[in-house]
Amino acid sequence: MILLALILVLFLGGLAAWFSERWNPEAPRWVAVITLSIESLLVIVQYSASGRIDYLSAGMPQAWIADFQGAWIPRFGIGFHLAADGLSLLLIALTEFLGFMAVSSSWTEIRERQGFFFFNLLSCLAGTIGVFLALDLFLFFFFWELMIIPMYFLISIWGHENRIYAAIKFFIFTQVSSLLMLVAIVALVLKHHSNSGVYTFDYFDLLNTRLEPDVALWLMAGFFIAFTVKLPAVPFHTWLPDAHTQAPTGGSVILAGVMLKTGAYGLLRFVVPLFPEAAHEFAPIAMMLGTISVLYAAVMAFAQSDLKRLIAYTSVSHMGFILLGIFSWNFLALQGAVITMLAHGISAAALFMIAGALQERLHTREMERMGGLWSAIPHLSAFTLFFAMASLGLPGLGNFIGEFLVLVGAFGVNASLTVITALGLILAPVYALIIIQKAFHGPTRQYAGLRDFSRRELASFGLLVLIMVWLGIRPQAVLDISAPAIKQDIQNTQAMENG
Amino acid sequence: MNSNQFIALAPILIIAGAAVVTMLIIAIRRNFVLINCVSACGILLSLLAVGLIWQANPVQATSLIRVDGYALFYTALLLLTGLSVIGLCYDYFKARTGENEELFVLLLTALLGAVVLVSSSHFASFFIGLETLSISLFVLISYTINRQNSLEAAIKYLILSGVSSAFLLFGMALIYAQSGVLDFNGIGRYLMNQKDMNALVLSGVILIIAGVGFKLSLAPFHLWTPDVYEGAPSPITAFIATASKGAVFALLLRYFISAYNYSYLPFLTVLSVIAVLSILIGNLLALLQNNVKRLLAYSSIGHMGYVLVAFIAGGRIAPALVVESVTFYLVTYFITTIGAFGIISVLSTPQIEADDLSFYRGLFWRQPWLATIFTLMLISLAGIPLTAGFIGKFYIFASGADARLWGLLLTVIVGSGLGLYYYLRVVVVMSMNVEATAIEPVEPVQKRMSTTILAVLTLLLLWFGLYPGHLIESILLISNSLK
Numbered sequence: 001m002i003l004l005a006l007i008l009v010l011f012l013g014g015l016a017a018w019f020s021e022r023w024n025p026e027a028p029r030w031v032a033v034i035t036l037s038i039e040s041l042l043v044i045v046q047y048s049a050s051g052r053i054d055y056l057s058a059g060m061p062q063a064w065i066a067d068f069q070g071a072w073i074p075r076f077g078i079g080f081h082l083a084a085d086g087l088s089l090l091l092i093a094l095t096e097f098l099g100f101m102a103v104s105s106s107w108t109e110i111r112e113r114q115g116f117f118f119f120n121l122l123s124c125l126a127g128t129i130g131v132f133l134a135l136d137l138f139l140f141f142f143f144w145e146l147m148i149i150p151m152y153f154l155i156s157i158w159g160h161e162n163r164i165y166a167a168i169k170f171f172i173f174t175q176v177s178s179l180l181m182l183v184a185i186v187a188l189v190l191k192h193h194s195n196s197g198v199y200t201f202d203y204f205d206l207l208n209t210r211l212e213p214d215v216a217l218w219l220m221a222g223f224f225i226a227f228t229v230k231l232p233a234v235p236f237h238t239w240l241p242d243a244h245t246q247a248p249t250g251g252s253v254i255l256a257g258v259m260l261k262t263g264a265y266g267l268l269r270f271v272v273p274l275f276p277e278a279a280h281e282f283a284p285i286a287m288m289l290g291t292i293s294v295l296y297a298a299v300m301a302f303a304q305s306d307l308k309r310l311i312a313y314t315s316v317s318h319m320g321f322i323l324l325g326i327f328s329w330n331f332l333a334l335q336g337a338v339i340t341m342l343a344h345g346i347s348a349a350a351l352f353m354i355a356g357a358l359q360e361r362l363h364t365r366e367m368e369r370m371g372g373l374w375s376a377i378p379h380l381s382a383f384t385l386f387f388a389m390a391s392l393g394l395p396g397l398g399n400f401i402g403e404f405l406v407l408v409g410a411f412g413v414n415a416s417l418t419v420i421t422a423l424g425l426i427l428a429p430v431y432a433l434i435i436i437q438k439a440f441h442g443p444t445r446q447y448a449g450l451r452d453f454s455r456r457e458l459a460s461f462g463l464l465v466l467i468m469v470w471l472g473i474r475p476q477a478v479l480d481i482s483a484p485a486i487k488q489d490i491q492n493t494q495a496m497e498n499g
Numbered sequence: 500m501n502s503n504q505f506i507a508l509a510p511i512l513i514i515a516g517a518a519v520v521t522m523l524i525i526a527i528r529r530n531f532v533l534i535n536c537v538s539a540c541g542i543l544l545s546l547l548a549v550g551l552i553w554q555a556n557p558v559q560a561t562s563l564i565r566v567d568g569y570a571l572f573y574t575a576l577l578l579l580t581g582l583s584v585i586g587l588c589y590d591y592f593k594a595r596t597g598e599n600e601e602l603f604v605l606l607l608t609a610l611l612g613a614v615v616l617v618s619s620s621h622f623a624s625f626f627i628g629l630e631t632l633s634i635s636l637f638v639l640i641s642y643t644i645n646r647q648n649s650l651e652a653a654i655k656y657l658i659l660s661g662v663s664s665a666f667l668l669f670g671m672a673l674i675y676a677q678s679g680v681l682d683f684n685g686i687g688r689y690l691m692n693q694k695d696m697n698a699l700v701l702s703g704v705i706l707i708i709a710g711v712g713f714k715l716s717l718a719p720f721h722l723w724t725p726d727v728y729e730g731a732p733s734p735i736t737a738f739i740a741t742a743s744k745g746a747v748f749a750l751l752l753r754y755f756i757s758a759y760n761y762s763y764l765p766f767l768t769v770l771s772v773i774a775v776l777s778i779l780i781g782n783l784l785a786l787l788q789n790n791v792k793r794l795l796a797y798s799s800i801g802h803m804g805y806v807l808v809a810f811i812a813g814g815r816i817a818p819a820l821v822v823e824s825v826t827f828y829l830v831t832y833f834i835t836t837i838g839a840f841g842i843i844s845v846l847s848t849p850q851i852e853a854d855d856l857s858f859y860r861g862l863f864w865r866q867p868w869l870a871t872i873f874t875l876m877l878i879s880l881a882g883i884p885l886t887a888g889f890i891g892k893f894y895i896f897a898s899g900a901d902a903r904l905w906g907l908l909l910t911v912i913v914g915s916g917l918g919l920y921y922y923l924r925v926v927v928v929m930s931m932n933v934e935a936t937a938i939e940p941v942e943p944v945q946k947r948m949s950t951t952i953l954a955v956l957t958l959l960l961l962w963f964g965l966y967p968g969h970l971i972e973s974i975l976l977i978s979n980s981l982k
Contacts, residue, residue: 072966072968073966073967073968073971074968075968075971075972075975076897113864138893141884142884142885142889145883145884145889146884146885149878149883149885152923153930156926156927156930157930164927167923167927168919168920168923168924168927171919171923172916172919172920175881175883175915175916175919176912176913176915176916176919179911179912179915179916180912182893182896183896183900183908183912186893186896186897186900187900190897190900190901
């Protein structure tokens with residue numbers, strides 16, 4: 001039941017935020033904060049209950065923590081099946097936390113139509129959590145689409161100058177690719193039906209569908225494209241710089257921090273487990289795409305003069321590591337991918353918040369028009385340096401652990417690609433430090449009345465820093481949570497490939 | 500004719516009777532509200548009759564009409580459509596000066612034609628139903644005769660409709676010349692016994708498709724669509740887009756299944772080409788429109804292409820799934836189309852149709868509920884979850900994938916991608932900020948009837964989108980009634 005509540009609370013909170021605007025224009029953001037607090041409470045309750053069998057219906061594998069099953073459309077065997085394991089719980093916690101950050105960064109930035117803004121923000125989070133929980137393929141697709149619509153509104157209404165172009169591009173990219181996935185899902189179900197005579201969209205039933213190799217490859221391609229568009233990886237990444245740049249800060253935080261992770265989650269949860277042989281065969285190409293993403297996006301990031309655009313490209317670069325890690329499909333690489341998801345969620349969100357804070361103060365994102373900010377706003381600058389370091393993979397911070405584990409894991413699978421990818425670690429400092437150099441160093445300009453961080457901002461960034469350091473120094477706590485899920489996935493695919 | 504058959508024909512007879520009664524009342528006393536109520540009551544009575552015989556066994560009432568679950572389901576759908584169109588017409592025409600009462604007589608006769616179509620099992624009733632429907636539509640389209648576009652649209656429709664009827668008759672004649680029968684089952688029996696393909700029958704079916712393709716506005720027979728949609732008053736456009744197309748499609752499906760036409764495989768190739776053309780032409784041309792009614796017209800061409808994909812799948816899969824998919828899709832299409840044109844008609848006045856895109860600028864902030872409903876209708880047309888349109892699209896994918904029509908499905912995906920662009924354009928325009936001076940504050944007339952209808956449609960849209968189980972169950976009941 002808690003799982004269902006996780007989605008409903010956010011959605012109903014969103015509605016409440018929308019309607020509370022009539023009562024007081026300031027109310028929606030407080031409603032959002034309250035909603036997110038209730039939500040975090042639920043996550044903590046669910047987490048502390050892990051290991052207790054009574055949350056789990058019979059027949060569910062041990063790695064799962066809780067599940068919820070209900071009938072939905074019996075005609076096609078579509079059920080309302082939610083379930084959480086360590087991996088989904090971690091990502092939900094990340095979603096929760098970044099939800100707070102998004103609200104915090106929209107606190108003063110959004111002045112118009114706050115009610116509708118927070119409704120969209122919260123329902124976007126609700127859809128994302130639904131994606132992380134759904135174990136019925138139809139339900140998964142339902143949430144997958146559902147999280148896009150509010151994001152579209154966030155970008156197209158509260159975005160920057162070129163928002164409509166960016167919003168429509170984002171929507172069409174994700175929508176068309178997900179229709180390919182829908183066809184693949186339907187075809188997979190029909191295949192299962194012709195094998196067994198049963199219509200079902202349930203993940204566990206479909207896991208063991210026997211497929212001819214060429215069919216499996218096509219179906220996998222449908223899923224793969226949908227997820228790599230969302231991830232994104234070269235060559236499907238072109239929507240991302242536009243969408244990220246034009247979105248309001250809160251939107252960018254959700255987009256970079258959480259939404260991109262749904263692509264990674266999809267690859268990890270669906271693509272490889274459902275089609276292990278096909279994925280194995282396809283792995284070299286996927287890993288190559290990962291490598292290309294890491295290097296190409298890093299170079300592109302360096303070439304940007306728009307701060308948000310630069311950060312957007314660094315996201316593509318980091319996501320390349322995740323793609324590499326997932327298609328290596330061994331314990332170390334997968335754990336690395338999970339840590340990278342979390343660490344990148346934190347660091348990218350923080351960088352977007354900084355870009356947003358700068359834009360709110362300077363009304364520009366062009367780094368050419370900044371310079372010498374360090375002496376004017378020292379707190380903000382120090383935090384920027386910290387997260388730039390995190391992003392370039394400084395040991396002791398989260399991103400380093402993730403990327404290191406991915407590279408170690410991938411080395412055994414494909415040494416040459418791994419070596420080339422490691423070059424990304426040289427390119428990362430270049431783009432990270434260029435931010436510091438262009439915007440914060442150099443001669444001071446006249447910045448009249450420039451405010452440094454307020455208390456609210458200091459508190460948010462302080463939290464982000466704490467978590468980043470904790471991820472870097474004690475990743476084992478996180479690795480322990482995700483380990484059972486990942487071990488189980490690996491065992492399953494091995495069993496299928498052998499049997 | 501026995502009493503059983505009379506009872507089975509009751510819905511049709513009641514509609515016919517209602518048309519006559521309405522006409523007589525107009526002769527005695529012209530009163531807009533009264534006529535409105537009488538025609539609505541006629542439809543309600545007919546619906547009641549449908550409800551009473553819903554569970555009965557199929558009845559062949561004369562050789563022309565077959566009243567089975569399939570016919571009754573579509574009859575109910577058409578009657579409900581008629582009811583909502585009458586509601587929309589009430590608000591649209593109440594402020595208009597001049598004679599508005601005959602409108603309802605014409606709507607009832609058009610409905611009669613449509614209901615006859617969905618229950619016909621014979622070429623004669625096929626043709627009579629179609630002509631009753633079309634002739635009523637000519638007048639309905641040009642009802643607001645003072646507007647320039649209206650007359651142009653009606654004449655265009657008249658001429659092209661005449662030509663297409665000629666095609667249709669010629670096709671029927673060719674089939675009759677070979678088989679010697681006119682009822683669908685008889686043709687089915689004849690075709691089943693033929694070993695080789697018969698060129699005359701094939702040309703006959705192709706001519707019928709050309710005729711029917713016109714009514715369904717499938718490419719390349721779609722040229723009238725945007726002009727007629729634009730010229731007709733919005734509630735009437737809603738009627739043409741739904742009732743007229745839906746009834747013809749239902750008939751086509753019945754004809755194909757009971758007359759065993761699916762065995763003609765080359766014919767499915769022709770249909771596939773038509774489907775691809777409709778999807779691409781409809782969606783591509785919709786991109787260029789700045790007029791919302793024209794935009795919806797082109798999008799409807801694309802939608803007919805999508806349904807055709809499920810229809811074509813019938814060549815390879817069980818007819819029951821085809822009936823289920825097509826019916827579900829048509830139901831969602833009816834709801835969203837009536838909803839979309841309903842919004843336009845609520846915003847319009849008899850003098851000005853609210854069909855220019857600029858009219859919708861900032862609608863979100865001026866009339867949030869209307870804009871929300873319009874957005875829901877549009878995302879349902881785009882086939883996005885939460886709305887019934889998504890389940891409809893899912894059905895298209897399910898039947899297409901079951902029949903392994905990968906090429907057609909790819910076209911559907913491309914079409915949907917294009918579709919998103921122009922649907923979102925409308926949403927974007929609605930969410931734009933308006934400068935206070937840019938739009939003259941038109942005080943909207945209270946249109947309670949229309950807004951109630953729109954609210955009900957929205958609820959249905961969400962209900963069928965979130966919990967389609969009930970609708971699927973009732974469709975499953977009828978999907979086996981054809982054979």
